[in-house]
Amino acid sequence: MKFDTPKFMPGGDHFILVQFGDDASIDLNFMALGLTAAIKAEEVTGVVDTNPSYNSLVVEYESDDISYADLQTELAHLIDGLGSVENLELDSRLAYLPVVYLDPWTRDCVADYSEKIAPREYDPDFVADVNGFEDAKQLARIHSGTEHWVVAVCSTPGLPLMRALDPRCAITSPKYNPPRTWTTLGAIGVGGLSSSIYTTPGPGGYNLIGRTPVPLWDPRQRHPVFKDRVVLLDAADRVKFVPISEEEFEYTEARVADGSYEFNITAYQRFSVGAYKKWVSSLNQDGQF
C-alpha cells in the first residue's frame, strides 16, 4: 500500500530512510528512483549518497551542511514536485546481457550445496515447479522474455536487484535456507520477486538458473565501457537476457579477457511510467511464453 504521505525515519546520525509504502508495488520503486533523480538534479545541499530499494530510499547526508529536519523538509518538497507516479520519466539504458541458462557451472554450485549443506532439488526444476511452469526450459523462456527493471544496485559492488517489467514473466520463489556459502561469479539467481547477478564469488540465497560471462563491474576500469564508471548498471536501467550456448559463453569470456568484447547497451530511451502502465493494462496477463 502506498502511504498518503511518505514516512521519514532516522538511521543514526547521518542517514534518513524515506519510505513510500509498505509493499512491493513497482510504483513505490518508481517513486524512490524519481526522488533519487530529483535529489541529483537539484544538487541538494549536504546529500552524500542515495540508496534506493523496492519501496524506499536511504539518503546519506553530511550533518554539518544540513540538519535532519531541514533535509526532511527538502525531501518532502521534492516528493511533492514529482506529482503522480504516472508523470515520472526516468533515464533508463537497456543492457543486453548474454546468459547460458541451465548451465553446468551453477549446476555444480547447487550440487555442491546438496552434498555439503542440505539436500536440494536442481534449482531451475524447483523454481519451475513452484511457479507452475512446464519445466526448466520454460523458466528460461520466461526469464528471457522480458526486460528486467533495475530496482537498485546494492549489497555488493555492481550487483543489480531486478524485477520483471512484463507481468507475464513474473517469477517468485523462496530463497535458500540456510544460504549457500559460495556462488560462482556471474551466476543469475532468482529469489523472492527478484532476479540478480552475482558480482563477487560469495555467499548467497537466490536460486541459480544461469550464468553470464560479462563483468558487471571493474575497479581497474580496463574496458571503455568502464571509462567513467566502475559498475555497469545503475538503478532504473533495464536488462534483457540473451540466451547463448556454452560455446558462445567461452567465446565471449575470451573476448572479455582480451578486451575485445563489445558491451551492448543502448542509451537513447527514457522510461515513461505512464506509458508502461498503459501497456501493462493492455496485456492479456494469462498469456505465457
Added chain:
Amino acid sequence: MALSVEVIKAGLETSVQDFPGRYGFWEQGFPPSGPFDMWSFRLANVLVGNGPEAAGLECQFMGPTLRFSEDCVVAFTGAEMNPTLDGEAFPMWESVAVTAGQVLACGFARVGARAYLAISGGIDVPTVLGARATFHMAGVGGMEGHALKDGQSLNVGAGAGAGAGVPGRRVKQDCRPAISDNKEWQIEVVQGPNDDWIADDGIERFLTSEWKLQARSNRTGYRLEGPDWIFADKASAKGPEHGEHPSNILDHGYPVGSINLCGQTPIILVNDAPSAGGFINPFTVPSAAFWKLAQSKPNDIYRFRRVSVDEAQELRRSIDRLCAVESIA
C-alpha cells in the same frame, strides 16, 4: 631514494585505510570501508604532520612487523600492541623519528583491538573511487585490494596529504579515546529506522539488557548475543513479500551502523557491510560510537544508551574537534 616500508610480518588482516573511506558509492554497492576507529586514525595523521586524507595502516588484534627503508616519522595510536623499535619500547600516541633500516614490531593487542600507524608522507597506493581504503571482500583499494602480505613493500611519501614529518609530538591524554580493558562498554544508539517492528517491551528489553560481542565479528558485522527480541504485531501481520520470519522485511537499504536483526541475532553493520538486504534495523549506532566497537574484543559486554539524532551529531562534532593539532601537547 623514495621511502618504502617492507612488510616482514603482515599481522592479522592489517590493511591500508584512509579517512573517511570510500564515501558516496553506497548506491553502487560499495561500503565506506576506512578506519574503524577514525578518532585514533585521524590523530595518528595529526601527530606525524600529515593531512587528514593521508592513508595509514589499520592493525587488528595482532599488529605487523615493518622495516623502514629511509628516515621518517611514525606514530602509533589506538590499541596497545606493545610496539617495539629495534627491540626498545615504542611510545604510543607520540610521533617518533625512525631511522633507515629500523624495525617496528607489534604484538597482540593488550588493551583495545585496533591500532593505527601513520607514516610521514602517507602510504601511496592507487585510489579507487576516490579512496585508498581497503575493501578486501571485493578486492578493492589498499594493497592490491587486500590485507597486507608478508614480503610486500609499501610506497610512502608521494601519497595524498603528505607531511614532512614532525617528531616529538604527543596527544594530550584527555584528547584520546578512552580505550580501556574493563570489557564493558556503553554504546550510543539512535532509535530507528525500523523500531516500529519491535514491541514497546522489546525496545525496553534491548536498552536494559547486556549484549555480548560474539567471536564471529569483523569489519563487515558485529554479532551480538543477548535476550530474545519481542516483535510488534506488525512484524507478523505483513504481506508475504516481506518474508516469513518477523525480522524479515522487503529488501531495503541499510544505514551504516544499523543494528540488523537476522532472526534473533542482532548484527551491527559496520565499515565493510552490505548496503541492502531483507532484515529490519530497529536501532542504529551513530558514527561517534564506532571507535568503541573498533576497540572492543569478543566476549566484551555492551549496554546501549539511546540518544537523539541531534545528540548523536553533536557527539560526532565533539570528536571532530579533537582530531586537530590543538590536541597535541
